[in-house]
Structures are given as structure tokens and as C-alpha cells.
Amino acid sequence: MCPQDNLDIIMHKITNKQMIGENFKRLEVQAPNIARTAKPGQFVMVMVDEDSDRIPLAVVESDERRGVITLVFEEVGPVTKSLGEKQIGSFLFALTGPLGMPIEVKKVGTVVCIAEGANTAQILPICRSLKKAGNKVISIVGVKTKKKLTLESHLRSASYKLLVLTEDGSYEKRGMPINILGKVLKEEDVDLVYVFGSVELLRSVTAITKKEKIKTLVGLSPVMVDGLGLCGSCRVRVGDREVFACTDGPIFNGHDVDFDYLKARMA
Amino acid sequence: MQKNNIPALPAQKRIKSFAEVSLGFNKKQALDEAMHCPQPSDPAHVHRCPLGVDVLGFIRFIREGKMREALLKIRERNHFPGVCGRVCSAPCQKNIYEGETWVTDIRALERFAFDFGDKKEHKAQSPKQTEQKIAIIGSGPAGLTAAADLAQLGYGVVIFEAMHKAGGALWYGIPEFRLPKKVLNSEIDYVKSLGVEIKLNAVINQNYSVEQLLSEGYEAVLLASGSGSPKISGLRGEHFKGVYLAEEYLMRSNSRSASLSFKGKKAVVIGVGNVAFDCARTSVRLGCDTTLVCEGTEDDLMMAKAEIEFAKEEGVKLEVLTKPLEILSHENHCTRGVRFIKLDFADPGSSGEWKLTPVQGSEFVLDADIVIIAAGHKPNCLAARSTEDLKVNKDGSIWTKKNSFATSVEKVFATGAVAQPGNLIMSMVLAKRATQEIDSYLKEKLSAK
Numbered sequence: 001m002c003p004q005d006n007l008d009i010i011m012h013k014i015t016n017k018q019m020i021g022e023n024f025k026r027l028e029v030q031a032p033n034i035a036r037t038a039k040p041g042q043f044v045m046v047m048v049d050e051d052s053d054r055i056p057l058a059v060v061e062s063d064e065r066r067g068v069i070t071l072v073f074e075e076v077g078p079v080t081k082s083l084g085e086k087q088i089g090s091f092l093f094a095l096t097g098p099l100g101m102p103i104e105v106k107k108v109g110t111v112v113c114i115a116e117g118a119n120t121a122q123i124l125p126i127c128r129s130l131k132k133a134g135n136k137v138i139s140i141v142g143v144k145t146k147k148k149l150t151l152e153s154h155l156r157s158a159s160y161k162l163l164v165l166t167e168d169g170s171y172e173k174r175g176m177p178i179n180i181l182g183k184v185l186k187e188e189d190v191d192l193v194y195v196f197g198s199v200e201l202l203r204s205v206t207a208i209t210k211k212e213k214i215k216t217l218v219g220l221s222p223v224m225v226d227g228l229g230l231c232g233s234c235r236v237r238v239g240d241r242e243v244f245a246c247t248d249g250p251i252f253n254g255h256d257v258d259f260d261y262l263k264a265r266m267a
Numbered sequence: 268m269q270k271n272n273i274p275a276l277p278a279q280k281r282i283k284s285f286a287e288v289s290l291g292f293n294k295k296q297a298l299d300e301a302m303h304c305p306q307p308s309d310p311a312h313v314h315r316c317p318l319g320v321d322v323l324g325f326i327r328f329i330r331e332g333k334m335r336e337a338l339l340k341i342r343e344r345n346h347f348p349g350v351c352g353r354v355c356s357a358p359c360q361k362n363i364y365e366g367e368t369w370v371t372d373i374r375a376l377e378r379f380a381f382d383f384g385d386k387k388e389h390k391a392q393s394p395k396q397t398e399q400k401i402a403i404i405g406s407g408p409a410g411l412t413a414a415a416d417l418a419q420l421g422y423g424v425v426i427f428e429a430m431h432k433a434g435g436a437l438w439y440g441i442p443e444f445r446l447p448k449k450v451l452n453s454e455i456d457y458v459k460s461l462g463v464e465i466k467l468n469a470v471i472n473q474n475y476s477v478e479q480l481l482s483e484g485y486e487a488v489l490l491a492s493g494s495g496s497p498k499i500s501g502l503r504g505e506h507f508k509g510v511y512l513a514e515e516y517l518m519r520s521n522s523r524s525a526s527l528s529f530k531g532k533k534a535v536v537i538g539v540g541n542v543a544f545d546c547a548r549t550s551v552r553l554g555c556d557t558t559l560v561c562e563g564t565e566d567d568l569m570m571a572k573a574e575i576e577f578a579k580e581e582g583v584k585l586e587v588l589t590k591p592l593e594i595l596s597h598e599n600h601c602t603r604g605v606r607f608i609k610l611d612f613a614d615p616g617s618s619g620e621w622k623l624t625p626v627q628g629s630e631f632v633l634d635a636d637i638v639i640i641a642a643g644h645k646p647n648c649l650a651a652r653s654t655e656d657l658k659v660n661k662d663g664s665i666w667t668k669k670n671s672f673a674t675s676v677e678k679v680f681a682t683g684a685v686a687q688p689g690n691l692i693m694s695m696v697l698a699k700r701a702t703q704e705i706d707s708y709l710k711e712k713l714s715a716k
Contacts, residue, residue: 047431096470225518230495231515235499241502
């Protein structure tokens, strides 16, 4: 069914599409209400076609004037692949949001934002808003290889400093974000850390920052079905309490998160 | 005693598809059932529908072969005979037949009236619209009932539904084999034909709030977001891969999600009631060898006997008087089974109070690739969370004034399971009552102007 046939469905036209890295795509989608209200840290649930699964994607940019939002994703599973095949001018079946709790944007001093791989896009709106609020934002991005690096120029302008690490050494420094974190923490007086990535990355970063007593917020990405708190598939344990990442998060205090629990939910 | 057995798809056929199991009365059976329905003159023996449907009245029309009139009669009080004729708990059929030899299947007759009544002909007339607009949050049974009632009273009604389909729990919580989507859609089309606008994918939360709706000119906001949020049972190992909360499982299967493909797997469903049985019967259809485990006896399953029989016919194994202890996993966090202990009635203190007690040494493990937990649900307060000054009760439901549906915020009302947890029919009853309150509130305001 074409969305035009059903006036109940707000139409979400794809207005722009770009390849921004190996298997990475950037889409601009018409969604005036979301563009007007989305805040950093929030996400949308995307349904490509009527019979496809709903997937969560971060609102990377929102342009209120044009009424469009930007989504960035890596084509890995069947849903992201079919999303990547959508052409400019075609429509998404459904787009719901903005969802989740936004981050608190205020001046705290020096903030380190860490992300790896496909999670890179998630830190862009956070870096931007924190820099705008007067913080010294240091971004650390880790990718497998240079081809997988996305939004580099965007992140550079949204940060005081961007450190890129590639596992194969094909660009800038060889290594992973965790290898450089200790050095950054030694050189800078860091007040707050944001981390988005694999459970291993979140676990290792929070272990270091706990020792250093630095507040650390982690973005979790367990499986989500509705994104509205109706299914419980995104249940995670934070501070000995089971909560839903979709409505209570997806960003939590990293020192309270049960990473073993999370690991099983991400499988 | 029940004379007319409702025809059903043969078990072997139905486990291969999600087609509706109960086929409903055929014409001859329905007439026969209606003929035999006692029509008592004593009001104490009159069939009582909580919604106020004139049960004897519509059955009389069926007797006379006037299906259209029968359907119109039901719709006077109940906008959803197709839904209620299938999944209502049918309180009308209970408590009034003690000592009677004939139990009329009112629910089946209601369904018959819907299935055979001419739905096209009685298309609702578009009522005169007033200037006053009302926003309803949620398009479940409560939201739709209130919307239809308010539209009939002449208000402009807009429903904000966060999901991509209308119907709320009726859509994502009940499998096709009990409530076909075709039936639900036809009921929703009826509500729309009354002039109700349904906005899909429209989330009311901190970004687009109740306050904003009020500032946009809605005279009243009715929160009817239901109680669709799953409870966490706290069972050890609940986080392993392959463990689903019933709500997720049903939502995925109702969306025909390709990610649910379990051919040849072993499934264990823990819980009682319609939700647990729906999960078990869904698992069978997805190709699982399914066992349903509950702590009570078969009488504690909180289910209609017919539905239990359906489940058994379809191959669901029942393990009663059994309590789950923990979910076991492989090293990779994938579920491998559930450890249970048997329960039995015992009177350890010889106080005369027999209660269910674990039987020593009766522990056993059921192999399972997937485990589905139906631990009940709680009110979904996403819309309420972002509304300052909106009081919420301890159980998560929205606080309302005594004997009223008014919340702690002016112009904001709450009804259905989000305010008072209950079943389908109760939610609809509450919605009807809330409608009356909103109507008198708005009339009062209009006359005060």
C-alpha cells in the first residue's frame, strides 16, 4: 500500500540519500513534527514497509525550517538493507517519534564523547548541543578501517578536538578508543563522559571512569520492537532495577548498568 | 448445558495458519439458540451486559430473522459487536443461570449479528459537528468507545495513536486466530464513519505534550492509553536470549514479524489467562513443541473451558501445579531450559489452611529454546509522564477524583485501564461513563460562556 492511500499516516518522504561510508547511508526524511521537537539523545522508530520490523534510529540532525530529519545507518540486517534501497522521493511506511529521554544540555566543562562503528552518528547531536552550551567537547571515534568512518567533518566542527582510531591503522592512529582514553583523561580535566558502542566498550570505559570518579553516561541499544514501553524487549538492569531503554533511556548512568544483563539483551 | 456447539476449524488445519478458530454459529444454529433463549419477565433474571446492551431485545430480532435490526440494537450501546462477540469475557452469560438447564451463548449470538447483519446499510450518519474538539490519547477499546460516543454527541474527536495501526491491545495483543484483523478494521472503520479522526504514529510525550494539545484548542483531553506495559516477573534468567515477555511475543507475531521463526523449537510459556494461552497457541502455529506451565490447578487458569480445550487440541501441553525457579542458559546467554518445582496442597502447620507448597525433591528441568513469560501488565503512562501536575497512583495508574474521571489537571480526563486496570469490557464501560462526564463538563463550560 502506498502511504498516500491512507490519510491517517503522516507522509514521510525521503528527500535526500547519500552514501557516506562503506555500507553507511544517510537519509533525509520529511517529518516536520519530529524535526520541530526532537532533542539530542532521542530516537525514532522506523518502519520501512508495512510488513517490516520497526527499528530504532537516532535523530542525527533535525532541520525545523525544512521539516526534515537526518537518519544514519549501516546496512547490516534485512531491515537496514531495505531502508538503504529506498529511493529519493519514496516514502517510509511509518516513522514514530521523537522517543526516549533527551540528554541534559548544560555547561559542565570538559566532555568526552566516545563512539565506535555504527554508533558514531549517535554522538553527533550530543557533541553539537554540548559544544553550543559552552563545553569543551573532545570526541573519540573508533572504526575498523577508514572506509567505515562516517560524519568526520561534521564531528570535527561539532567538537573542540576529534580523535580517530582505526583498528587496521588505515587512518590517523591505530587502535581502539579505549587505548587512548587514559591519555585523554590524564591530559584533560574531564567532567563528563558519553559512550556509545558495544557492551565491551561501555564496560571498559565505565571501569576506567569509575576509578577516576568521572560521571559517565552510556547509550544502550538493546532490541526494541515498539519503542513505546509496550513490549519489554529492551529491558535492562540499571541500579538493581529493571527498566526499559526505550522509555526510561536509552541513555543511563554507566556506573549503574548491569553489563552482563545488557550483553544477553543485545545478543 | 449448551446445546449448539459452535463450529470450529479442525485442529490439524488450524495449527498451520492464523485463521480464526471459532467459526461462529451458522444461521440454523443461531436461530435455534435464539429460540431457546429464555425471555424472563422478572427483571432479576434479565441478562445484564455491563455496557447496557439490550440482550433480550437483540436476541428477539435474531429470532425474527432481522439481523440488521439485531446489529443496530447492539450498536445502540456497544460499538464493537464483532470484537465483543469474539473476545469479551461475557459477564452476561454468568451468574443469572444458576439452576437453569439451558445456557444461551449470548456472545456467539452477538458475533452472529455482526457477521450476518448488513454492516454497509447501517452506515452511521455523520452527525452535526460542534465547535468543540476533544483529543483522545490511545485507540484501544477505551479510546475507540469514548471516541464513538463523543462523535455521536456531536463533538469533533481526534484520536492520537502512537503505533502505526489503530486498535491498541486489540490489534497488537490478540492473535488473529481469536480476533481477525479484518473484523477489527471493520469496527475501526465504523468509528471513523462517525466522523472520528485517527492520527497514527502520533506520540504524546515530553515532545508533544498534553499541554500542547490543550493550547492547540482541544477543549478536553482524554487519556486512554491502556495498561499495555509489561510487568517484569523477576524470574532469574529473564534477560537471556530467547526469553520473551508475552507482550513482545504477541506484538511480533501480530506484526507478522519475520524474526519469529521457531520451527522445531521447544517453547515453554509461563503464566495463566488469555495472554498466556494466546502465546502458547501462537507458538504452536510457529512450529514449536509447546508446554504451558502454571502454578495453580486447571481451575485457576482464568480461562473459558472452550479455549483450554482448543489449546489442548492444538497440542499445547499443560503442566499445572508447577512453579518456575530459574531460566537456564548456554554459555552464549541463549536459553536452554527452565528449572521448575512441583507444588501441592499441604497443611504444614495443621491449622486447617491448605495452601500450595513446593514438593521436596520434585525439581525438574524442561528443555526450552524459547521461554515466554506472561506476568501481567501495568498502565502505560508515557503521555502522563510528561504532563506536569498530573498525579499518578502507586500502581502507575493515573489518579482520578473520587467517582469521577477528572485527573488532577483541568480539562484532562483519564479512563479505561490506564486509570483503572480491568479487562476489555470494563475498559469500555469506563469509557462510556467518562464520555458522559466530559459531555456534561463541556456543556457546563459552554453555558458558562
